[in-house]
Amino acid sequence: MHLPESQARLLAGEGGEAAAMAMRILVDMARVAGTREWVAIRSAHVDGCLLHGASGVAFAERLVAGAGQVRVPTTLNVGAMDLRRPDNVRLAGTQRDLAVRLMNAYVAMGCRPTWTCAPYQAGHRPAAGEDVAWAESNAVVFANSVLGARTNRYGDFMDICCALTGCAPRAGLHLPEQRRATTRVDATGLPDRLWRQEAVYPVLGAWLGRELGAEVAVIDGLPADIGEDRLKALGASAASTGAVALFHVAGVTPEAPTVADALGQRPPRRTVRLTLDMIHAARDAMSTTAGEQLDVVALGSPHFSEQEFDALLRALDGRRSRVPLYVCSGRHALAALERRGVLSDLEDAGVRLVADTCVVVTPVIEHAAGVLMTNSGKFAHYSPSLIGHEVVFGSLADCVESAVAGRVMRDASGWQ
Numbered sequence: 001m002h003l004p005e006s007q008a009r010l011l012a013g014e015g016g017e018a019a020a021m022a023m024r025i026l027v028d029m030a031r032v033a034g035t036r037e038w039v040a041i042r043s044a045h046v047d048g049c050l051l052h053g054a055s056g057v058a059f060a061e062r063l064v065a066g067a068g069q070v071r072v073p074t075t076l077n078v079g080a081m082d083l084r085r086p087d088n089v090r091l092a093g094t095q096r097d098l099a100v101r102l103m104n105a106y107v108a109m110g111c112r113p114t115w116t117c118a119p120y121q122a123g124h125r126p127a128a129g130e131d132v133a134w135a136e137s138n139a140v141v142f143a144n145s146v147l148g149a150r151t152n153r154y155g156d157f158m159d160i161c162c163a164l165t166g167c168a169p170r171a172g173l174h175l176p177e178q179r180r181a182t183t184r185v186d187a188t189g190l191p192d193r194l195w196r197q198e199a200v201y202p203v204l205g206a207w208l209g210r211e212l213g214a215e216v217a218v219i220d221g222l223p224a225d226i227g228e229d230r231l232k233a234l235g236a237s238a239a240s241t242g243a244v245a246l247f248h249v250a251g252v253t254p255e256a257p258t259v260a261d262a263l264g265q266r267p268p269r270r271t272v273r274l275t276l277d278m279i280h281a282a283r284d285a286m287s288t289t290a291g292e293q294l295d296v297v298a299l300g301s302p303h304f305s306e307q308e309f310d311a312l313l314r315a316l317d318g319r320r321s322r323v324p325l326y327v328c329s330g331r332h333a334l335a336a337l338e339r340r341g342v343l344s345d346l347e348d349a350g351v352r353l354v355a356d357t358c359v360v361v362t363p364v365i366e367h368a369a370g371v372l373m374t375n376s377g378k379f380a381h382y383s384p385s386l387i388g389h390e391v392v393f394g395s396l397a398d399c400v401e402s403a404v405a406g407r408v409m410r411d412a413s414g415w416q
Helices: 005-011 017-033 054-065 093-108 137-147 158-165 200-212 228-241 276-285 306-316 331-340 343-348 377-386 396-405
Strands: 038-040 044-046 074-076 167-169 183-186 217-220 247-249 270-273 296-304 325-329 351-355 370-374 389-393
Touching (some): 005 017, 017 054, 017 158, 017 167, 044 158, 054 093, 054 158, 074 093, 137 247, 200 228, 200 276, 228 247, 228 377, 296 306, 296 377, 296 396, 306 331, 306 343, 306 396, 325 331, 331 343, 343 351, 370 396, 377 389
Parallel strands (some): 183 217, 183 270, 217 247, 296 325, 296 370, 325 351, 370 389
Antiparallel strands (some): 038 167
16 A cells, blocks of 8 residues: 555654554555545544443553554543543442543543533534544534534544544545435425424434435425534434434535535435424334333433523523433533533532533433433433433423423424
């Protein structure tokens, strides 16, 4: 394989043992991808800092021992500990020690201790057209679809290898021709009032992931003023139920000023016309149980933004939750709330704030089973298999009213 001079030097060991190992891994991955070409990346987002076992710790600490230092700005996804409030996490003994060692190892390599799955809302926002190497499925789809940066779905531990070398194989979504939409999703027939509901966006994402898998789609008919939190929810849900790494929203996302632009001026391979029945079916599939039983409410996957906290405070309106109400967020958002003096308002309402991690990747929730209610498509998808909770999906307002009442309450009027 022909390598640029700078990468050849890394492979030869001139940048240290860790960089050489990372380069060997990337060369093999480039062969798997069928490419001999490379892109220089501008940033990385690392998901490998989440504990999955001792082998991940051994890998990271070997990189540290080999003088590994990132060559581009690199943010860190959630870990398995809340370093801000360690008592939030019920890891103990060896597992707790391994989780902290792993997080420390990545910081030792020069990664920024952001500990969030929403680095794009913590000030780390690549520009449109920039090549980056991001991991964590929601961060990937947001970087591609909302910001217009270019990244593949980099997993553990490709993410840190790219960061240590400053490069990635030129393949997949780094190629302009791979970013063109091939499917048109026609949402123009759905009523405008539907799109005013925040809960419809994770539902649309869940449908998109199951319907398209890894296909690139352009969605036609969404509001031009759709906000980032709604795009975040759409993408996270699509990336969880499918392998979606990029979608276009006509008139909204950077590469889709028009449907024709998103399609690369080519006709779509297929057009899918969304109906209310399809949306209702996708919404209903996000709940695994019915009835009024409610044991816990969980919000913040992806991590809650400052604006979402404001909406939560308005919905609570001074009331207190009767069941555990967890909200996962990044320390950047909690710092902003602390500066504004509203953290105590949330805690007085019974909100349990979790930073640096989330409730489906490490033991936070007190009960090992029960019914969890959420407005997150990602929590809805992963909770049954990862933490053994049945799920009820609802809007943020539904979640708050249910938490305050201590039983499941949902308002279906906006879905008609």
